[in-house]
Amino acid sequence: MPDPPNAQIASLFDELADLYELDGAVIHRVMAYRNAAKAVRDAGTSVAAMTRAGEVTEMPGIGKTLEEKITALLDTGTIPAVEKLRAKFPPGLVDMTRLPGLGPKRARKLFDELGIDSLAALKQAAEEQRLRGLRGFGPKFEEAMLTAFAAGVDETPRARVLLSRALLIGDGIAEALRAHPASDRVELAGSARRMADAVKDLDVVATATDPPALLRAFAALDVIEQCSEPGENACRARTHTGMAVDFRVVEPDQFGNVLQHLTGSKEHNVALRERAVRKGLHVSEYGILDDADGKTHRCPTEEAVYAKLGLPWIPPELRENRGELDLDAIPPLVEMADLKGDLHMHTVASDGRNTIEQMATAALERGYEYIAITDHSASHGFGNDVSPDELRRQIERVREVNAAIDGIEILIGTESNIHTDGRLDYDDDLLAELDWVIASVHTSFGVGSEQMTARVVAACEHPSCDAIGHLTGRKIETRPPYAIDVNAVIEAAARTQTMLEINSSADRRDLNDVHARAAAQAGVRILINSDAHGVNTLGIVRWGVATARRAWLGPDQVANTLPWSEFAPLRKRVAG
DNA sequence: GCCGTTTTCGGCCCGACTGTTTTCAGTCG
Numbered sequence: 001m002p003d004p005p006n007a008q009i010a011s012l013f014d015e016l017a018d019l020y021e022l023d024g025a026v027i028h029r030v031m032a033y034r035n036a037a038k039a040v041r042d043a044g045t046s047v048a049a050m051t052r053a054g055e056v057t058e059m060p061g062i063g064k065t066l067e068e069k070i071t072a073l074l075d076t077g078t079i080p081a082v083e084k085l086r087a088k089f090p091p092g093l094v095d096m097t098r099l100p101g102l103g104p105k106r107a108r109k110l111f112d113e114l115g116i117d118s119l120a121a122l123k124q125a126a127e128e129q130r131l132r133g134l135r136g137f138g139p140k141f142e143e144a145m146l147t148a149f150a151a152g153v154d155e156t157p158r159a160r161v162l163l164s165r166a167l168l169i170g171d172g173i174a175e176a177l178r179a180h181p182a183s184d185r186v187e188l189a190g191s192a193r194r195m196a197d198a199v200k201d202l203d204v205v206a207t208a209t210d211p212p213a214l215l216r217a218f219a220a221l222d223v224i225e226q227c228s229e230p231g232e233n234a235c236r237a238r239t240h241t242g243m244a245v246d247f248r249v250v251e252p253d254q255f256g257n258v259l260q261h262l263t264g265s266k267e268h269n270v271a272l273r274e275r276a277v278r279k280g281l282h283v284s285e286y287g288i289l290d291d292a293d294g295k296t297h298r299c300p301t302e303e304a305v306y307a308k309l310g311l312p313w314i315p316p317e318l319r320e321n322r323g324e325l326d327l328d329a330i331p332p333l334v335e336m337a338d339l340k341g342d343l344h345m346h347t348v349a350s351d352g353r354n355t356i357e358q359m360a361t362a363a364l365e366r367g368y369e370y371i372a373i374t375d376h377s378a379s380h381g382f383g384n385d386v387s388p389d390e391l392r393r394q395i396e397r398v399r400e401v402n403a404a405i406d407g408i409e410i411l412i413g414t415e416s417n418i419h420t421d422g423r424l425d426y427d428d429d430l431l432a433e434l435d436w437v438i439a440s441v442h443t444s445f446g447v448g449s450e451q452m453t454a455r456v457v458a459a460c461e462h463p464s465c466d467a468i469g470h471l472t473g474r475k476i477e478t479r480p481p482y483a484i485d486v487n488a489v490i491e492a493a494a495r496t497q498t499m500l501e502i503n504s505s506a507d508r509r510d511l512n513d514v515h516a517r518a519a520a521q522a523g524v525r526i527l528i529n530s531d532a533h534g535v536n537t538l539g540i541v542r543w544g545v546a547t548a549r550r551a552w553l554g555p556d557q558v559a560n561t562l563p564w565s566e567f568a569p570l571r572k573r574v575a576g
Numbered sequence: 577g578c579c580g581t582t583t584t585c586g587g588c589c590c591g592a593c594t595g596t597t598t599t600c601a602g603t604c605g
Contacts, residue, residue, distance in 0.1 A: 036578090106602070278580095285590080
């Protein structure tokens with residue numbers, strides 16, 4: 001039996017949390033399971049392997065009991081408590097808690113008293129006004145349920161919005177508000193500020209000389225479709241694209257507290273407050289209450305908030321409670337300006353829109369010292385035209401352009417498909433003639449974890465394979481990663497000196513933050529590549545850089561921050 | 577269920593809102 005991936009262990013713990021909550025367990029026990037689920041999901045190495053090694057209780061949030069549960073999962077393929085509770089509560093009960101205002105306590109009551117065990121049964125009971133007889137439930141509750149059903153809560157939940165789309169709106173709003181004469185400071189908060197993969201809504205915080213005027217200006221922005229009646233210092237709006245936007249104007253001396261509070265994440269804030277309590281400090285969005293003097297300290301800046309707690313200012317990308325609160329000093333994080341090359345891009349030879357010359361000129365304008373032209377290989381649909389003979393002609397073309405354009409090294413490469421048996425496209429001789437090979441999976445996603453892992457590990461072992469592209473094949477919000485043992489690939493990449501790419505496409509960001517951090521810790525060299533299909537998308541490395549920063553990567557862990565003279569010898573074909 | 581510069585037991589972040597209730601539990605972010 002293959003080891004369960006971290007994601008599977010995490011989702012079982014989350015399910016246990018839901019089930020124990022329905023079972024009426026004390027909330028702190030439920031929270032312990034949720035914390036453990038997050039810790040497992042964010043772990044950079046195999047939790048199953050750690051358990052076998054007897055090291056899993058070293059993880060924060062995993063104690064003896066949870067260790068036993070993971071051990072049971074490894075030994076028997078299941079966790080007894082999960083089986084027992086699944087038998088006790090129908091799955092529809094957890095679905096019911098998706099409704100606004102209906103949590104586990106009330107769902108349990110509906111089940112016990114009225115036998116309601118699914119969204120459908122709940123809807124029918126609300127329509128028949130059978131809920132209002134129950135103590136604690138009234139007509140308003142029935143109405144709220146029916147409103148929620150009418151809005152389609154029982155259908156697929158609304159997808160979150162890609163960061164790139166959210167920031168297009170959020171940055172625009174912030175800029176417009178900054179330009180308004182009544183505004184002072186304006187910042188985006190929330191998960192967009194943390195550069196998460198996708199976001200649910202936008203939070204904007206401001207200070208202003210004339211708050212009502214700024215609130216009115218916000219409501220009148222072109223992107224806003226509708227806005228609540230502006231209150232004294234806040235309003236809630238929806239954009240034409242359907243995004244919710246919360247806007248708050250606050251006192252300047254509290255700006256730091258509110259910005260910190262609204263930036264989150266929830267987990268970061270909870271952990272931050274727990275630590276503060278141990279020092280006699282109580283953190284809220286309004287200030288920091290100090291037991292020592294009984295005063296609430298207001299902070300105009302986030303720096304002041306963290307300083308009061310004895311911490312350095314923590315970059316928003318790190319605020320996920322993944323160890324950032326243990327830092328004495330913040331390590332350097334990679335920036336856009338650090339990038340000196342881009343090792344994955346397409347031209348008209350396959351599915352790109354621009355020529356070699358155009359891509360090279362655009363890269364030069366970005367200040368790059370080197371790029372690799374990596375059109376799709378022949379076995380992939382987009383690369384049908386790049387036959388072996390065509391690739392040989394492309395080698396000549398790239399060499400000519402490289403000679404003609406000063407100031408940038410243009411590598412001839414390929415993005416080779418990885419076949420199901422781990423072979424790359426093109427003969428080894430032809431691959432060896434190239435300057436650079438990045439290998440990616442584009443076909444047969446469903447071969448299963450074992451074969452997929454063996455397939456990519458085999459590619460790592462190829463002497464001409466310099467890097468692996470978009471390792472897990474995920475598309476954020478639309479396609480889950482295919483089954484693959486990422487930790488095994490990381491081990492193989494470290495052993496074979498194969499680089500791993502963070503693909504910067506806004507909907508890929510693959511490696512993700514957790515995997516990229518694990519890979520770097522294992523000594524794998526990371527690349528941040530655009531996978532650009534035209535000159536106008538070279539800049540999407542912004543999203544790859546964001547993922548790298550969320551992975552705690554500094555410039556020294558990202559290979560393409562090196563100048564060409566230092567990057568060139570790292571390639572397997574040169575290093576030998 | 578986890579955890580420890582107050583602790584191996586007794587705590588476990590903070591505040592707002594809501595509906596139903598006569599003082600608050602449950603839910604949410």
